[in-house]
Amino acid sequence: MSPSGRRPGTTRTREAILAAARAAFAARGYTAASLRQVASDADVDAALVMHYFGSKRGLFAAAIGMPVDVDGLLDQLRDGPVDTLGERLARFYLRMIDAPSSPVVALLRSAASDDEAARMVREFISQEVIARLVDTLDVPDAALRATLVGTQLVGMAVLRRVVGVEPLASARPEVVLAWVGPTVQRYLTGAV
Amino acid sequence: MSPSGRRPGTTRTREAILAAARAAFAARGYTAASLRQVASDADVDAALVMHYFGSKRGLFAAAIGMPVDVDGLLDQLRDGPVDTLGERLARFYLRMIDAPSSPVVALLRSAASDDEAARMVREFISQEVIARLVDTLDVPDAALRATLVGTQLVGMAVLRRVVGVEPLASARPEVVLAWVGPTVQRYLTGAV
DNA sequence: GCCATAATTCAACAACCGTTGAATAGGCGC
DNA sequence: GCGCCTATTCAACGGTTGTTGAATTATGGC
Numbered sequence: 001m002s003p004s005g006r007r008p009g010t011t012r013t014r015e016a017i018l019a020a021a022r023a024a025f026a027a028r029g030y031t032a033a034s035l036r037q038v039a040s041d042a043d044v045d046a047a048l049v050m051h052y053f054g055s056k057r058g059l060f061a062a063a064i065g066m067p068v069d070v071d072g073l074l075d076q077l078r079d080g081p082v083d084t085l086g087e088r089l090a091r092f093y094l095r096m097i098d099a100p101s102s103p104v105v106a107l108l109r110s111a112a113s114d115d116e117a118a119r120m121v122r123e124f125i126s127q128e129v130i131a132r133l134v135d136t137l138d139v140p141d142a143a144l145r146a147t148l149v150g151t152q153l154v155g156m157a158v159l160r161r162v163v164g165v166e167p168l169a170s171a172r173p174e175v176v177l178a179w180v181g182p183t184v185q186r187y188l189t190g191a192v
Numbered sequence: 193m194s195p196s197g198r199r200p201g202t203t204r205t206r207e208a209i210l211a212a213a214r215a216a217f218a219a220r221g222y223t224a225a226s227l228r229q230v231a232s233d234a235d236v237d238a239a240l241v242m243h244y245f246g247s248k249r250g251l252f253a254a255a256i257g258m259p260v261d262v263d264g265l266l267d268q269l270r271d272g273p274v275d276t277l278g279e280r281l282a283r284f285y286l287r288m289i290d291a292p293s294s295p296v297v298a299l300l301r302s303a304a305s306d307d308e309a310a311r312m313v314r315e316f317i318s319q320e321v322i323a324r325l326v327d328t329l330d331v332p333d334a335a336l337r338a339t340l341v342g343t344q345l346v347g348m349a350v351l352r353r354v355v356g357v358e359p360l361a362s363a364r365p366e367v368v369l370a371w372v373g374p375t376v377q378r379y380l381t382g383a384v
Numbered sequence: 385g386c387c388a389t390a391a392t393t394c395a396a397c398a399a400c401c402g403t404t405g406a407a408t409a410g411g412c413g414c
Numbered sequence: 415g416c417g418c419c420t421a422t423t424c425a426a427c428g429g430t431t432g433t434t435g436a437a438t439t440a441t442g443g444c
Contacts, residue, residue, distance in 0.1 A: 011411090011421065032223045032305035035402060045423050047404080052421095056402065111355055112304035113224040121355045147351055147360035148371050154355075155347020159339055163303055163313045163346075168339035178384075179340050183375050192370075198391040198440035205391080227432060237393050239434080244391095248432065390441075401430070410421080 014052055016042040021049075021063040022101040030060055030110035030117055060110070064103045064120075068096075074133055082137070086185025087177055089133070090153065094173055094180075097157045105161045108154065125150040139189060148187040156180055206244055208234040213241075213255040214293040222252055222302035222309055252302070256295045256312075260288075266325055274329070278377025279369055281325070282345065286365055289349045297353045300346065317342040329381060340379040348372055 020041035024033040035056055039046040053059040077088055096104050110117035125131065130153075131146040139145060156176065159165045168176065212233035216225040227248055231238040245251040269280055288296050299316075302309035317323065322345075323338040331337060348368065351357045360368065 029305045048422060050403065109304040112301040113221045118355050122357050125357050144359050144363065147357045150357060151347035151351050152344060154350055155343035158346050158350060159343050163310050165314050165317050165339045165342060167336050171336065179379065187371065203391065240392055242433065
């Protein structure tokens with residue numbers, strides 16, 4: 001067993017804990033993931049996780065923390081032609097969920113059993129990202145359209161990365177986008 | 193406190209336990225729901241739940257147990273016109289997830305943190321229901337189409353009943369179906 | 385009315401959970 | 415090289431979990 005006290009050499013354990021936490025939350029969701037499992041994966045005592053992040057919630061917030069520039073993303077999406085907006089939005093989202101230990105997958109998995117995670121997902125769809133994009137399109141039923149876009153994107157994420165249904169889970173991005181892109185496009189700009 | 197031993201009168205506690213279990217699994221998913229909470233909701237000791245169902249898994253299986261005649265449903269869907277198949281499938285699914293303590297919602301919520309529940313969802317999509325329906329349509333890429341139908345239906349269920357995003361969560365079924373039906377139809381029979 | 389059987393509770397188990405406080409050991413500025 | 419700060423572990427806490435075995439009480443067939 002490792003002795004008490006500080007270890008020799010420079011310290012990179014904080015990053016190791018965060019990496020283990022991201023993997024655990026993405027694999028099991030907030031409730032089912034455990035501090036002790038994260039600590040063990042990072043070769044560290046559970047109390048050290050508390051020392052760095054204060055609580056399990058604090059660890060979750062740090063692990064999920066969005067490195068995404070939402071404003072920049074929205075500007076970039078609005079720059080291109082409107083009739084490919086659906087595919088470009090779906091492409092960006094697909095790249096996020098395909099990342100290993102994806103925070104988006106962690107958030108979705110957590111929303112099933114944790115109310116705060118569910119609240120975060122709600123706000124991303126109905127306030128922070130999708131709804132803001134739809135609001136610039138000058139279409140009727142904007143709020144409903146935003147949630148419909150959400151259904152298609154979230155459904156894709158759940159079946160591809162949470163449940164893992166083949167052949168969707170292993171399909172190349174271009175194949176998935178050829179089907180899903182037009183759906184998102186119709187929800188964004190299609191006739192009622 | 194209630195005394196030990198059998199209670200007077202006819203016994204309906206087994207059904208009370210099942211009802212409490214369905215509500216608990218639909219509200220929190222397999223992992224987060226607890227035997228003791230279910231027992232308490234049914235005004236019963238936790239050991240009685242074990243006596244009736246053997247284990248938490250057994251209780252889950254009994255609570256989820258499909259009262260749906262899959263073969264009959266598929267026959268009925270195939271009876272109508274093919275060009276409204278998408279809407280009719282979506283309508284049936286929407287009615288299932290809108291039911292209180294819906295087993296489908298319980299299954300989806302559980303799939304986020306429990307591998308066995310995820311396996312059940314996988315099989316419903318890729319073997320038992322959707323894939324069998326698509327197989328009768330004589331279209332290319334049948335297996336992929338089945339999973340795409342799944343993405344739209346599951347996404348609708350997650351946003352409407354698990355995450356609860358407005359205005360979708362409170363939208364009237366006809367409004368939702370007017371948008372989602374055509375999407376499912378395109379995945380079923382649309383050109384590649 | 386006896387008796388097997390079923391319904392029901394109680395008490396305890398070992399395992400795990402998030403969290404706390406104290407102890408120890410190394411890095412680093414002075 | 416002394417001393418403060420930070421990194422780190424240990425041991426324990428109260429709580430919850432699924433599960434077990436024994437004890438208690440009512441029902442239903444004979």
